[in-house]
Every structure is written in C-alpha cells, then in structure tokens.
Amino acid sequence: MRRVALAGACLLAVAVAGAAVAVLADGGTGVAAPAAAAVPATAPITRQDLIDTKTVDGALTYEGERQVAAGAAGTLTWLPDEGAVVRRGRSLFRTDRRPTVLMYGKLPLYRTLQLGVGDGPDVEQLERNLAALGYDGFTVDDEFTYATYQAVVEWQEDRGLPETGRVDAAQVVFLPSAVRVTGVRGEVGGRTAPGRQVLAVSGLDRVVHVDLDTDDQTLARKGAKVTVELPGGEKAAGRITSVGTVAKTVKESTTVDVDITLDKAPRTKLDQAPVEVELVSERREDVLAVPVEALLALREGGFGVEVVEGVRTRLVPVEVGAFGSGMVEITGAGLAEGMKVGVPAE
The missing domain is CATH 2.40.420.20 (conserved putative lor/sdh protein from methanococcus maripaludis s2 fold)
Structure with a gap:
C-alpha cells in the first residue's frame, strides 16, 4: 500500500x-x-x-519519569518549584518542616534501617550515600554497625531530623540519580499520608519520545540513526535507544513507545516540545x-x-x-x- x-x-x-x-x-x-x-x-x-524516509511526530522530554510518594502523614510545609533540579542530600519536600531527602540508589527503602537490622544491599546503599556526603568512621558494606548508627545520627542532626539513628521512608527516598521536578502533586498546607504521591520527577537527560503507530513498527530498530527537527528549526542527530514491546491503544490508535537519545544537548529547554523525527524506512x-x-x-x-x-x-x-x-x-x-x-x- x-x-x-x-x-x-x-x-x-x-x-x-x-x-x-x-x-x-x-x-x-x-x-x-x-x-x-x-x-x-x-x-x-x-x-x-x-x-x-518517513517523518513522524514526537515530543522532546526528559528520561525516566516516576512518582515520589510521602513516607509519613502530616502537613506539607515546603515543595520545590516545577523544573527544579534536586541532587543527592537535598530535600525533595518537607512534611511538618521535616525534610524527605534524596539519596542515590536503585533499591527502594523497603524497611527501617537501624541497629540490629539484618545485613543487606540496602544497608550498603545507605552507607555509600553517607560516605559521598562526607560522613566517615564506618566501613561501606552490608552491615549496619554502631559506627553506621553514629554517622546516621550526625547526618540527622545536620538535616534537622530527629536524632534517632534510624532511617525510614519518611526521611529518605532512593532514586538512581539527580532528578528534575516535572510535576507537583500536592500543595503547601495540604495534608499527605504514606504512599500518597507528592512529586513527579525525571532524570536530567533529554530524550525524544515517539508514540509510533504499530503499522510503522518495522521502521524503529534499536540503535538506528534518526534525524530530529526541534523547535525553531534546529536539527539534531540521534539514535533509537528503546522500542516498546507492548502496544497501547489511545483514541482508536494503537502505538508502541520509542525513545531516542540525541547526540548532543539541544538548545531549547522546553519540556514536551513537539518535534518531527525522520525514520529510515528503506535503504x-x-x-x-x-x-x-x-x-x-x-x-x-x-x-x-x-x-x-x-x-x-x-x-x-x-x-x-x-x-x-x-x-x-x-x-x-x-x-x-x-x-x-x-x-x-x-
């Protein structure tokens, strides 16, 4: 056809x-x-x-969007601005004036870390962050020792947290890297509760996302080179880094997710900016x-x-x-x- x-x-x-x-x-x-x-x-x-070639529509956005939930009940007393960048050791938000702090790691904080807790990779993840933030006197391993306890107390004192030596989900959120705030779900003065979404965040790297019609799925091959026309006529080279395997249907259109990494950072800072992607259909x-x-x-x-x-x-x-x-x-x-x-x- x-x-x-x-x-x-x-x-x-x-x-x-x-x-x-x-x-x-x-x-x-x-x-x-x-x-x-x-x-x-x-x-x-x-x-x-x-x-x-075939040209399809896409959007310039940020990689790895995810939701951040509260770990404790209380009143939201501080929230970041949309677009703010939060790095290790900084506050994501505050509940009853107590910060929930970002630390780096792929494993979520699924239990309270304290003296007597069993050895595990989550303990090592916490200790690695404490060391990166300048605290010492302990060995970075999977054991929560008294030296770890002392480092935690010192960190809690510096951050204005209760000096309990225990770390739980009300105090720390582990995410793979620094994040950019893409959405604020709560409001200062509003109530929150454990598990309730407070922020939407993403990584800092720019990506182009395409909802590709399944009829054109053969055009998207992981690793294939593409050309992207950005806002203002700027053109950038990129490469397909992921192709979804699960189709989704929206308004009678069935698509798969395709993500493209640009070879260099674009000039525009706009999020969700419309772009055009040129895919190679035949060579x-x-x-x-x-x-x-x-x-x-x-x-x-x-x-x-x-x-x-x-x-x-x-x-x-x-x-x-x-x-x-x-x-x-x-x-x-x-x-x-x-x-x-x-x-x-x-």
Whole structure:
C-alpha cells in the first residue's frame, strides 16, 4: 500500500509538471521515435544510494519519569518549584518542616534501617550515600554497625531530623540519580499520608519520545540513526535507544513507545516540545536513480522515462523501487549511468 501511495504521489507530480501520458508504439519494448518537440530540459541517470524516509511526530522530554510518594502523614510545609533540579542530600519536600531527602540508589527503602537490622544491599546503599556526603568512621558494606548508627545520627542532626539513628521512608527516598521536578502533586498546607504521591520527577537527560503507530513498527530498530527537527528549526542527530514491546491503544490508535537519545544537548529547554523525527524506512545501495519528475505515466499502466540521445528521444518502460530526497530508483532495458532523461522545464 505504501508503494501505491508513493506511485500516486509521482503521478501527481508529473501531472502538475504538465507531462503528457506516453504510449509505447510497440507494446512496451522502448522503440525509438522522432521527438515531437525539443526536450526542454534533461537530467542524468545517476548511480547512488537511496534512503527512503518517513517523518513522524514526537515530543522532546526528559528520561525516566516516576512518582515520589510521602513516607509519613502530616502537613506539607515546603515543595520545590516545577523544573527544579534536586541532587543527592537535598530535600525533595518537607512534611511538618521535616525534610524527605534524596539519596542515590536503585533499591527502594523497603524497611527501617537501624541497629540490629539484618545485613543487606540496602544497608550498603545507605552507607555509600553517607560516605559521598562526607560522613566517615564506618566501613561501606552490608552491615549496619554502631559506627553506621553514629554517622546516621550526625547526618540527622545536620538535616534537622530527629536524632534517632534510624532511617525510614519518611526521611529518605532512593532514586538512581539527580532528578528534575516535572510535576507537583500536592500543595503547601495540604495534608499527605504514606504512599500518597507528592512529586513527579525525571532524570536530567533529554530524550525524544515517539508514540509510533504499530503499522510503522518495522521502521524503529534499536540503535538506528534518526534525524530530529526541534523547535525553531534546529536539527539534531540521534539514535533509537528503546522500542516498546507492548502496544497501547489511545483514541482508536494503537502505538508502541520509542525513545531516542540525541547526540548532543539541544538548545531549547522546553519540556514536551513537539518535534518531527525522520525514520529510515528503506535503504537501497548502488542503484540507478532519476529525479521523480522524470517519470512518465504510461497509458497501459506503469511508468517510463524519456531517454534523450542527441536530438532524438525514446520511451523506455521502467520499474520503480525506493524513493528518497526527490529521487527514485529505476530499472529498465538498456539504461545506464550517465544517460540523459527528460524532465519538465523549471
């Protein structure tokens, strides 16, 4: 169906250019005939690589959006601004004036860490953060020792937290890295409770997200290079870093998630900015090609080109292949690189 649509586009281009419908005198063998009028313009048959592309809509956003929930009941007394960046050791929000602090790690805080708790990777994760924040006197391992307890008390004193030596979900949220606040779910003065969402956050790296129609899923291959047109006409190169495996249906449209990492940071700071992504649908190497407007629609069906040889012309039926950058792949009897074909005059 796509090839039919492209062929239709070619017909329209030829019609607009004023090209007449051609008829082969010998049933399609490419017989030579005197030209009725001088060919107004020509273009060479070239040998080149053709890349057929399709442009889809996307959005420039930030990677890894997730929700941050409260770990204790109370009144929200401070919240960050949307767009704020929070790094290790800084407050994500405050409940009853007590901060919930960001620390780095992939394992969520699923239990209270204190003296007597069993050894585990969550203990090591906490100790690694305390060490990164400048606290010492303990060994970074999976054991919560008295030295760990003392470091926790010192950290709690510095952060204005109750000096209990215990760390729970009301005090710390573990996330993989620094985050950018993309949404504030609560409001200062509002009540919260354990498990209630307070913030939406994301990573700091910019990504392009595309909800790709499942009909075009074959265009998205992990690692494939793409070109992205950003707001203001800025163009950036990128690479597909993830392709979803689960389809989702929204408003009768079925799509898969595709994420693209840009080769360099874009100038725009806008979040959810609309962009256009150019995907490669087909790549043909070392083929004969002519400008699309060189194609002539034949009465009996298909296409041909008008080969110009000095003051004479002849019609040669062709099969079309890939399209790209205004060129089309052709194959036909006796065609070779360097031959001239007729094109509409500019």
